[in-house]
Amino acid sequence: MTAPEEGFRLGWIVGFLEGEGTFRAGLSEGCVHLRIEAKQVQRETLDRLVQYSGAGHVRGPYARTGPNQSPIHEWTTAGVPARALMERLRGHLSPKRRAQVDAALAQYAVRRRRDPVATGLKAAATMRERRHTDSRQLRLVDKKQ
Numbered sequence: 001m002t003a004p005e006e007g008f009r010l011g012w013i014v015g016f017l018e019g020e021g022t023f024r025a026g027l028s029e030g031c032v033h034l035r036i037e038a039k040q041v042q043r044e045t046l047d048r049l050v051q052y053s054g055a056g057h058v059r060g061p062y063a064r065t066g067p068n069q070s071p072i073h074e075w076t077t078a079g080v081p082a083r084a085l086m087e088r089l090r091g092h093l094s095p096k097r098r099a100q101v102d103a104a105l106a107q108y109a110v111r112r113r114r115d116p117v118a119t120g121l122k123a124a125a126t127m128r129e130r131r132h133t134d135s136r137q138l139r140l141v142d143k144k145q
Contacts, residue, residue, distance in 0.1 A: 009052040013085075014092040016049060023086060023100040025107035032110045034082040038075045046075040055081040083108065 001011075017023075022037045040046050046058045056077030063071050077085060081097070086101045094103065 023104050025104040032107050035078045036082050039072050041070045043073045055085050
């Protein structure tokens with residue numbers, strides 16, 4: 001990709017998300033998750049956002065409850081790809097949007113991280129318990145006795 005084309009794509013992403021995007025960090029199950037979202041009636045615009053940014057996916061259409069409202073599509077990216085995109089776009093955003101990005105990144109930076117050892121121990125204990133109590137497990141019996 002040429003430098004002018006890359007600049008065009010970056011400008012397009014910034015302009016679109018400046019007007020239609022939401023930058024946030026949300027709490028789910030005690031963990032902080034970064035998200036960037038945008039909603040549109042026309043799916044093609046969101047497909048272009050996926051193509052230009054290399055991140056996220058489009059879902060929908062979702063019906064809306066109000067009268068005379070068209071179904072809506074939603075683009076979302078989360079986690080590490082969202083952080084990378086926020087950092088890439090930050091310097092080009094308006095002060096209001098930059099403040100949203102800064103707040104989200106600050107929350108994400110101090111998030112509670114999962115302990116991989118504790119997670120592994122819990123998973124092993126769960127599997128041991130399931131082996132003995134889950135009726136769906138196949139049992140092989142030695143018939144030589």
